[in-house]
Amino acid sequence: MPRPSPDRHARHRRIRGPRPTDEPRPTNEPRPTDEPRPTNEPRAPVTNDSDSQDDMTRERARSERRDVDLERGELLAGGAARGGPRALRRAAKPLGHWSSRPRILITNDDGIESRGLLALKQALDPIGETTVVAPDTNQSAVGHQKTLMRPLRVRERTLTDGAIAYSVDGSPTDAVSLAFLGYFGHGFDLVASGINYGANLGDDITYSGTVSAAMEAVINGCPAFAISQEYYEHPDFSLAAAAASIVTRNILEHGLSPGQLINVNVPAVSIEDCEGIAVTRLGKRVYQDQLIRRLDPRGIPYFWIGGPPPSGLAVEGTDFHAVVNRWIAVTPIQLDLTARRLLKRMRDWRWDLSADSITAVPAAHEIAGAAAEPLPDAGRPATPTEIEETREATGS
Numbered sequence: 001m002p003r004p005s006p007d008r009h010a011r012h013r014r015i016r017g018p019r020p021t022d023e024p025r026p027t028n029e030p031r032p033t034d035e036p037r038p039t040n041e042p043r044a045p046v047t048n049d050s051d052s053q054d055d056m057t058r059e060r061a062r063s064e065r066r067d068v069d070l071e072r073g074e075l076l077a078g079g080a081a082r083g084g085p086r087a088l089r090r091a092a093k094p095l096g097h098w099s100s101r102p103r104i105l106i107t108n109d110d111g112i113e114s115r116g117l118l119a120l121k122q123a124l125d126p127i128g129e130t131t132v133v134a135p136d137t138n139q140s141a142v143g144h145q146k147t148l149m150r151p152l153r154v155r156e157r158t159l160t161d162g163a164i165a166y167s168v169d170g171s172p173t174d175a176v177s178l179a180f181l182g183y184f185g186h187g188f189d190l191v192a193s194g195i196n197y198g199a200n201l202g203d204d205i206t207y208s209g210t211v212s213a214a215m216e217a218v219i220n221g222c223p224a225f226a227i228s229q230e231y232y233e234h235p236d237f238s239l240a241a242a243a244a245s246i247v248t249r250n251i252l253e254h255g256l257s258p259g260q261l262i263n264v265n266v267p268a269v270s271i272e273d274c275e276g277i278a279v280t281r282l283g284k285r286v287y288q289d290q291l292i293r294r295l296d297p298r299g300i301p302y303f304w305i306g307g308p309p310p311s312g313l314a315v316e317g318t319d320f321h322a323v324v325n326r327w328i329a330v331t332p333i334q335l336d337l338t339a340r341r342l343l344k345r346m347r348d349w350r351w352d353l354s355a356d357s358i359t360a361v362p363a364a365h366e367i368a369g370a371a372a373e374p375l376p377d378a379g380r381p382a383t384p385t386e387i388e389e390t391r392e393a394t395g396s
Helices: 048-071 115-124 172-180 202-206 209-219 238-254 319-324 340-346 384-394
Strands: 103-107 129-135 154-158 164-168 190-197 224-229 260-266 276-279 284-286 290-295 301-306 311-313 327-334
Touching: 103 115, 103 172, 115 129, 115 190, 115 238, 129 172, 164 172, 172 209, 190 209, 190 238, 202 284, 209 224, 209 260, 224 238, 238 260, 238 327, 260 319, 311 319, 319 327
Parallel strands: 103 129, 103 190, 129 164, 190 224, 224 260, 276 327
Antiparallel strands: 154 164, 260 327, 284 311, 290 301
16 A cells, blocks of 8 residues: 655644644634635635735645645646656657647747747747747847846737747846746747857857757756758748758657757758758857957947858868758757866876975965056047047048
């Protein structure tokens, strides 16, 4: 005979006296305000003095219901009552064998009004139940930024196809975090991030908000992929939408292991001109960033990080080589960044904490009176000569 589970909610209940729980309550004894009321018992009129107490009672009831869900093993996020995302490798199976349609979370880093976000949603609508939550403004190149020092605000939005979506005044990581921390009240089987304006190849994934959103999903135990398209002035997302549909079906039917995600990059060509889909490894980006110095109206310098677009090394088998040759690059990546070859080498290095290996650090009082290093002059007013040179260079 199975042992009864312990009452884990005793800590939420107030001790009411020695009466056994099955003893009937005298009819003339008032009911404590935090005891659930029978459904068939009419609620007495509530005065203004008891409003706050009623609010506390309702909040306590909600808290206990959440604990009951946890006690039953029903996750508040990340799979709801199913026990986890069904696109994990151990649970994946053909879509025809699924008991219900997959739940797919869609996000991006270009913002809620991006055409690429809408194209991705519409491509995945036939496959599953889609939910859209994305930053309210463009968050390109924010990386895996997470907002912890201020509140986040969520707004309900209507996309151009009439569907309801949600915007967050934060990063792509914030949008995914809200979903998996219970904002929607259920979990997801897959997260799709994109379609991004501009490729995310090779080293780009360390900057990309699109890829970071997919990484945040993986951290929360949900399979994910990011999809980006080479930038051009008037993008047609037909090819990227088709690629997203193929990738989604493959992940849902074959599954990904924990800690894994897929990065997809689509060339800026039509479906007819695309060579096909190639499974690749990460390539090497070559950045050509420049620091551009300008002056504001008060003559104070400010800076832009600019320069021409990055190029890359077209090594066969890499994502960069595939895209420049009109192939869709599908690249598996993982969160484990351990350099395993270096790990083996480092085990032969000297790591003992002997006295000879420790450098003496001066005490705080010894350096307190030391002269401070002069600050760089980046914030000083520009000289008349510098102002004139800047005007000549910018044509102003």
